Amino acid sequence: MTGRPPKRQRIEPRFHDGESGSLDMRLTAEDRPAAGQRPNAPRKAKPANRQNASSGSRSGPARRKSAKSRRGKGGRKRRGGNSRLLRFVKRGAYWSAVLGIWGIVVVAGVLGYYAAHLPPTSEWAVPKRPPNIRIVSASGHLIANRGDTGGEAVRLEQLPHYLPEAVMAIEDRRFRSHFGIDPIGLARAVFVNASSGRLVQGGSTLTQQLAKNLFLEPDRTFSRKMQEVVLSLWLEQKFSKDEILEMYLNRVYLGAGAYGVDAAARRYFGKSARLVTLNEAAILAGLLKAPSRYAPTNNPKLSEERAQTVLLAMHDAGYIDDDQVKVALAETATIVANRQTSSENYVADWVMELLPGYVGSIDTDVIVDTTIDLDLQHAAERSLRTALASEGGKLAVSQGAVVTLDGSGAVKALIGGANYARSQYNRAIHARRQPGSAFKPFVYLAAVEQGLTPETIRVDEPVRIGNWAPQNYTRKYRGPVTLTEALSLSLNTVAARLAQEVGPARVIDTAQRLGISSPLQKNASIALGTSEVTPLEIAAAFVPFSNGGYGVVPHVIRSIRTMKGKLLYSRKGDGPGRVIDPYSLGAMNRMMAETLSTGTGRAAELEGRPAAGKTGTSQDFRDGWFIGYTGQLTTAVWIGNDDNSPTKRATGGSLPARIWKDVMVAGHDGLPVSALPGIYEAPVQVAEPAGSGLVPPGRIGDDPGRPILPEPGKGRGPLNLLQRIFGG
Template structure:
């Protein structure tokens, strides 16, 4: 009996796993209790620090930026736009219901954070392998809008939860929804439903229709993707989703949804934009590197000259070939961007072809070939033999398909002889030419194949314009800039300083290059860029007339023009010396009208007269049709006319053959030499009034049957 009682009183040993599980549960419970206490403490501490409802109503979100032209005119106002604050009872019921249905259906029941929504977003993340749903409540979005950034980090998300729980403890659901609908971002710079309604529909938000409310409610998820101004179809499609959610939530009937007719909603017309937006779109992102201010309203003062901008816009529109695009950049002597046109119509295409597009420059790239040659010791008067040449299996030819023997560098540059450029590139080294291009600000990759001397590397217009501006500045580096100063709350927080300390080439090299560039304008391929005062510049045309360039400078202003199609298709009749040169002249005449005439250090010198083939080399006859093979050699066309006996000016940058469709040139009168007196008059050296582009030497009259203002080739419009 005693033995049996003893056996019953002995405790059974506990399993070690049960003991460990018990400890784990106790520790977990303790940690959970501490976490809950910490969370509650954090929520109530945050609640006590929150601003009052009235303070939150008056605090703006986002940074206002006003951009000024050089004369102080406001170019554009960017940043947040706020409409009238609507109290909760003045917000249309359809707007409140649409927002809750699509953004947070359990808004009225959760405490600020929705565990069900979080679990659903995690499940979708697991199923699809990426985050598709965020699980954020309206209260969380409000906390993020007012107090936080949009960075997707756990620390930011945890603070968002704390703030959302605190907001729910301090404000009612109606107050939170009122704050949300008046402060959340709806795209297009519009904050709040009233600003959004005025922007997209042209009226206030106090009388929104169901369809309009659905459009606005649908914008919160992705304002840039669903904005009616960016994609009308996407905005209306998203509004249809909102209405479906409203039906599922039971706030509207299927009949009401069918009657909404989202597809018929009328949008307010977008405000008219102009070409100055190309400039502001390029300039404003630079603020991120210039200043640190992210909150205070900013006044940004820029270099843009509105009169020059209008002239640039007109010059491009009036001269660009039909179906093509055009771009223009003009820099002042210190690098200030005075005009920028990135396309023919900003509304239809915001793509900035002046700063973003990369295209082959053709013969305009010879600037770097000759700079390298001049720096290596060559002079404009040096002679070189124009003869057939083969470099690593590549055999460039001149446009005339003839060679002229011994010529000066001035003559070779004026008539853009490809064989001479190739020989110079081989002499100084193709890597040296590429280094010279990079030295002068070419930011795109430059190849070192022999054909690179003819401009086969893609470049940007603004970079090429910068290079020519540096030559105009006697070899000192010019850096384009747009922003002169920035003020915040009346205090200057940034002021631009021009750096003139970086010398690219010796002044004498820049002066000799200017000498060559003058000759190209006055007697070579760039004659249509004459404006009645000294001009130095260079043309460029790529194979099959896909791109036309003219870049030049006069009176402290350097301007680059490009024309072509975005798809790089050929444009019949396009040459650097035609439409681009005319656009250059059409812009530069009014742009320099109030500037004194400035003479270059070197006077214009005529090229070798024995190479002048006929009148057409001086009077606007363009290069003949443009077809070449992959090596830049001409492809013969049927019925092409007999090539000229001597080289014609070539601004193509690639060896090209005459186009069979091009009409034969009109017979020229007997050849007579130009004289230096005429050059002096054209360049303003005779102390008389500047002559226009039709001022020709008395010894070289136009044919009697050709009116002085008549077009000289098929696609030319009379000069205006």
């Protein structure tokens, strides 16, 4: 019979209950995607009957154990570790964000609190830089910068590029990228300072430093620091980076009273900041850390080391290459001597005294054009210093002054003392001293205007005027002498007689008409210069003898302009006009020329050049003077002591005469020889006022010609007068 397959017993699937042949519905390792396999990839086929798949069939627990072993010992641990790390990172990021937000809120609150203590932002404004006064010579060379800064304001584009780069490299390398505050630099500074246990680095940016310099006091408090931050943020919002950098470079303090890079460049290198070299720029940038400590004038070696640090910082920042570093390191900066010791500072100080009277208050940089000849200024300074150094000790003289003017009254040189660094007192302008016999020309001029001549005879003999009995320097008497001899030899008795004849009041009027402005005592002793005058005013009063008889107003300022060229002041006009008539002028020049030829001023004689002048020695040799002139220049020299103590017989014909000669030789270098005005002119007869025999003083200013001024009691004809003037 056909056989039918045996009927098999149906086995129903059921969950594992520990018996063999049961169905295990749990996943095994093969049921899971392998590493890198897509989840929907086809799975490897399984045996239909797990029990018959192999002779070594395993129970459920055995298979679970096998699956665990196939997963590897560290599989679950690795997955759990990665998960925990991920959760940690997420939580860290979350809380960092939270803390960052709260930090911003707190910082903003703190800044807002301290900002509230500042004036309203509508009132915030960058204060104007203090104006600089640039004082220049007649040829345009710098004499001095005056003002709170000591230098000019320079535009950023006028500076060599490596100067601002040096500052940024050493002070604020991320200046161009930060917003006024440098968080990176601040964090680094905090870390370095915390690690070292002391303040090593600062975190302030250039903007913060500018804010502090512009608006805040230098105290180190938390409140000031927060206000500095607020103002820095405002500056960054208000101005461009270039504008901030320019303001900083023009205002930062760099030692020795110099504010701004131009002032510092002039102070240390004697040049504008526009012209500094790379090495000099590094020196200036190095000063920012500690101006006094790194100043090349105080410690050249330390300054050089600091400059090398700046150069390396510039190289690291990419501003300069290897070759530029090598060239700069090989360069030696030339440090100028301290300009604060030079005599030009007396001129600069005087200009600053005069300036408000010309232009009032100044709120911008200006240029003051002066009449000073710097070559003559330096020559006069050398002459005075050399003379005092060689003979000052021997003669017990410690001070001196020199003033030189041209025929218009323009001051060409002015030395106010032996050494400006030791004493800034300007003796040429402010020191009133007894002129001694240097005052006698005013006495003789008054006498000549009253009719006397150079050949008029007076007797040199003992004289008494009231209780006063003047004596000659030599204590000897010559008897009858001409006025020319009496003046050239500086005979006191004759001068006293002449003052008595014309009257002290007329002598004072004459001196004031020529330019003496100090108070003069109306007494007989005025003939010997007992009333005090300044070197400047007596020099100005002698100028009419050199320029043809015209009074002058001594002046040193020619014009004042802003840096943009706007004219604020220009000198116009002349002096008071004619103050000596031509005849009197010729007579006086003839007499005073003898002082240099045969009289007390022989040490001042100029070879091949007509000159005239007068020596002066005050009582007890306290003052020595020589005041003289040519047809082009007039110079006054004074020596003495500030405490008015006597010298050791220093007379006007000794040291002052030699100083005067040195100054005048230098001053006339290249100038043509010029005759003294009026000395060779013959007089012209004019009518005399009836009954007086004298020319009224009013005729002097009107210049009616060359009047014949006869000696009282003598012939009045032209021939007689010519004989008396020219002899024979």
